[in-house]
Amino acid sequence: MALALRERGDEVRLTDRDPVSVRMATELGAGVPLEDGDGPADVAVIAVPPAAVAATLLDAQKRGLARVYTDVASVKSRPLREAAELGCDLTCYVAGHPLAGRERSGPAAARGDLFVGRPWALCPTPKTLPEAVEAVTALAEACGAQTVVVGAEEHDRAVALVSHGPHVAAAAVAARLEAAPEVALGLAGQGVRDVTRIAASDPSLWIGILSSNAEPVADVIDAVAADLAATAAALRAGAETDVTELLRRGGTGRRRLPGKHGDRAGTYAVVSVLIPDRPGELALLFQAAGVAGVNIEDVTIEHSPGRPVGVVELSVTPAAAQRLADELRARGWSVPG
Amino acid sequence: MALALRERGDEVRLTDRDPVSVRMATELGAGVPLEDGDGPADVAVIAVPPAAVAATLLDAQKRGLARVYTDVASVKSRPLREAAELGCDLTCYVAGHPLAGRERSGPAAARGDLFVGRPWALCPTPKTLPEAVEAVTALAEACGAQTVVVGAEEHDRAVALVSHGPHVAAAAVAARLEAAPEVALGLAGQGVRDVTRIAASDPSLWIGILSSNAEPVADVIDAVAADLAATAAALRAGAETDVTELLRRGGTGRRRLPGKHGDRAGTYAVVSVLIPDRPGELALLFQAAGVAGVNIEDVTIEHSPGRPVGVVELSVTPAAAQRLADELRARGWSVPG
Secondary structure, eight states: OHHHHHHTTOOOEEOOSOHHHHHHHHHTTSOEEOOTTOOOEEEEEEOSOGGGHHHHHHHHHHHTOEEEEEEOOSOOHHHHHHHHHHTOOOTTEEEEEEOOOOSOOSGGGOOTTTTTTOEEEEEOOTTSOHHHHHHHHHHHHHTTOEEEEOOHHHHHHHHIIIIIHHHHHHHHHHHTTTTOOHHHHHTOOHHHHHHHGGGGSOHHHHHHHHHHTHHHHHHHHHHHHHHHHHHHHHHHHTOHHHHHHHHHHHHHHHHHSBOTTSSBTTOSEEEEEEEESSTTHHHHHHHHHHHTTOOOOEEEEEOOTTOSEEEEEEEEOHHHHHHHHHHHHHTTOBOOO | OHHHHHHTTOOOEEOOSOHHHHHHHHHTTSOEEOOTTOOOEEEEEEOSOGGGHHHHHHHHHHTTOEEEEEEOOSOOHHHHHHHHHHTOOOTTEEEEEEOOOOSOOSGGGOOTTTTTTOEEEEEOOTTSOHHHHHHHHHHHHHTTOEEEEOOHHHHHHHHIIIIIHHHHHHHHHHHTTTTOOHHHHHTOOHHHHHHHGGGGSOHHHHHHHHHHTHHHHHHHHHHHHHHHHHHHHHHHHTOHHHHHHHHHHHHHHHHHSOOOOSOGGGGSEEEEEEEESSTTHHHHHHHHHHHTTOOOOEEEEEOOTTOSEEEEEEEEOHHHHHHHHHHHHHTTOBOOO
């Protein structure tokens, strides 16, 4: 976040319980160390585990570090409840949660573009001043994120479904590999690597998240466990219809996830074109698209080095797909389908 | 596989129950259609669902299509058992399973480099002739794969652990999204997308795989279900140690997966360019690349709707990267780094 703000020329002050992290972040251009006597900032961002948000907020407010406060914890009900209990000033606190992250943490893993195009949840309460919400919204937008205003409890149930529950499921799948025979590990392909990627995350970070959102997460993983147990029984009984039904539901659920442009995956139509694998061919292809007035939303190129023909998949709005295919065929391209 | 073999100049004959697929594969340079009267091939590759392998093998052997036969089904005990029951010639049949695949199928999704660096299981039996194993090993190596010789039952338990079980778990996580509220889908990040990616696969393909490997898959998903149910109970009881233990085991299991081999991404250099999000811009970009004599191996476009500027990542050979960056900068493009 600091890198993104520095890139715009904003002033950033850094503080951390680990002075090495502050020094490293400073060296990476993320800002300068916070000094005693610095005036209050426009916004203070509190980046600590969910269980530590309220106490950190209280301390920051007592020191008068900023005019507006936000946090980035993955759970929102608990920090808000505890902040009220501790007597924090809730008028200038906007609970926040940017939905972006990496398996690695610390300054060296930071990227200024981490939040570009990502959702960023904000959970103001009836007590929050509009100016505070505006300031934190501006911060999120400065990082390239898209804000989503949502109630704290609704947020927590939502992230249990799309983040915390899947995290525990990934860990449970990966846990089966702990005692797997070598030959099985040698047969691992991309599928299991994708399913278990987030299981590589730091357990000490995640236990804080999961235990702060215990009931919603437990509901999700109980439901996943029940589906898996029922599917195991169906497999043993040869009840293929029940197994297919889970796969069908999984496909339907998966397709509901929005695509990377913030639209539903599958909102774009794909036009496939065979192209010779040599310099200049893609230029001719995109020229034809430009003449047809069609904006290419995404491109995939499938070819092997050295092969004479590749397949280019152009993602365009459904309304433009036929026009593009016609224009390309008229210019002699091979457009299957 | 045909694309990889054609690249080496090998002769490939294609047949399929769908003549359109044969025509498209032929057009893509994967070989020529199989004709009546073609002599026996060195190796015939049978690419059908597990339940259809034995009958297809018997038919191919009756027609004398090849001297050696192999298949690529994800399950090995069932095809071998059924081939013996049907009276197939087992001396010249080597059950095989290349561990590579995509969510999409059909000739347009084919890539000749799909198997590069990937494991390829071979399950010869005491009846299999050494010459047959040699021929199929040569085929796998010609595709760039690394062969792993393993017994059929050991193979099936292994793939239940590293492929079939994770597939069902991904479907069960994705199934929770079927009825998820819109706000939850809007908060989805990369984690749940990775966990559920393989849930987008074709259920009709996977039901054949799972039901042909029912017991080993049921054992794996029962164990995952038990871990998830126990973790849900631990979360509800506030038993943090038990939750942390699952996360720790998941991390250990995940780290046992061997690193990705033959990763194409690592062999190319990436040149990032900022481009205005409007028709014709990509054409100008690729035109510049063509002028520089640089072949674009892959393209990624990252942008959000409504945002005026996107980032295009061009993958090129490392030797061409500097030349491309210079040419683009000379033409006024913004090329960071």
